[in-house]
Amino acid sequence: GAVVSQHPSWVICKSGTSVKIECRSLDFQATTMFWYRQFPKQSLMLMATSNEGSKATYEQGVEKDKFLINHASLTLSTLTVTSAHPEDSSFYICSAREAYRDQPQHFGDGTRLSIL
Amino acid sequence: DAKTTQPTSMDCAEGRAANLPCNHSTISGNEYVYWYRQIHSQGPQYIIHGLKNNETNEMASLIITEDRKSSTLILPHATLRDTAVYYCIVRPRDDKIIFGKGTRLHILP
Numbered sequence: 001g002a003v004v005s006q007h008p009s010w011v012i013c014k015s016g017t018s019v020k021i022e023c024r025s026l027d028f029q030a031t032t033m034f035w036y037r038q039f040p041k042q043s044l045m046l047m048a049t050s051n052e053g054s055k056a057t058y059e060q061g062v063e064k065d066k067f068l069i070n071h072a073s074l075t076l077s078t079l080t081v082t083s084a085h086p087e088d089s090s091f092y093i094c095s096a097r098e099a100y101r102d103q104p105q106h107f108g109d110g111t112r113l114s115i116l
Numbered sequence: 117d118a119k120t121t122q123p124t125s126m127d128c129a130e131g132r133a134a135n136l137p138c139n140h141s142t143i144s145g146n147e148y149v150y151w152y153r154q155i156h157s158q159g160p161q162y163i164i165h166g167l168k169n170n171e172t173n174e175m176a177s178l179i180i181t182e183d184r185k186s187s188t189l190i191l192p193h194a195t196l197r198d199t200a201v202y203y204c205i206v207r208p209r210d211d212k213i214i215f216g217k218g219t220r221l222h223i224l225p
Contacts, residue, residue, distance in 0.1 A: 004159075034212060043203075044160065044215045093159045095213070104150065105213055107159035 023094030
């Protein structure tokens with residue numbers, strides 16, 4: 001079945017640094033990728049939608065200058081958390097949808113980010 | 117997006133069928149019913165989806181009422197590994213997924 005891979009699976013870094021998370025579709029071309037964030041004991045919250053070769057569309061309340069998204073190819077999207085602070089600590093999950101729209105959206109296994 | 121209503125939590129004995137209900141009384145004609153689940157500390161896993169006909173795959177069955185205002189996800193022989201949060205999502209086929217709170221399913225040994 002379709003597989004979405006995220007890297008790294010967990011990261012710990014100091015406050016003020018920037019962190020990049022990669023999301024790859026391994027066996028299909030993803031015209032659209034999504035980024036979600038999940039805090040403990042809460043549901044997933046959609047942060048942004050990105051289409052290959054165009055700017056991402058951010059959900060209300062999500063700072064686009066804080067969370068930089070790049071979707072440069074049909075198999076790779078990246079999320080960069082810039083100048084990360086402890087409140088940015090969360091579980092970040094990417095998702096990808098195949099070019100053929102009758103396929104379901106598939107999710108990666110997430111990246112656990114801890115900012116000290 | 118049409119809203120969905122799911123019970124907060126459910127228990128099911130191991131080996132029995134787990135029946136998870138979902139109400140979506142405001143569903144539109146072009147909206148599909150999708151089910152995903154999230155096992156602790158993992159990303160969501162796609163289970164099944166349907167428009168108006170009942171569907172079955174290797175994981176589960178999806179029963180949609182004739183008026184499409186509710187549906188039931190059936191895990192035919194639940195195992196401990198089926199313990200997860202199950203999300204019922206209603207949306208047009210090519211729209212983004214917005215997650216609700218889901219149902220926390222506990223499979224009891």
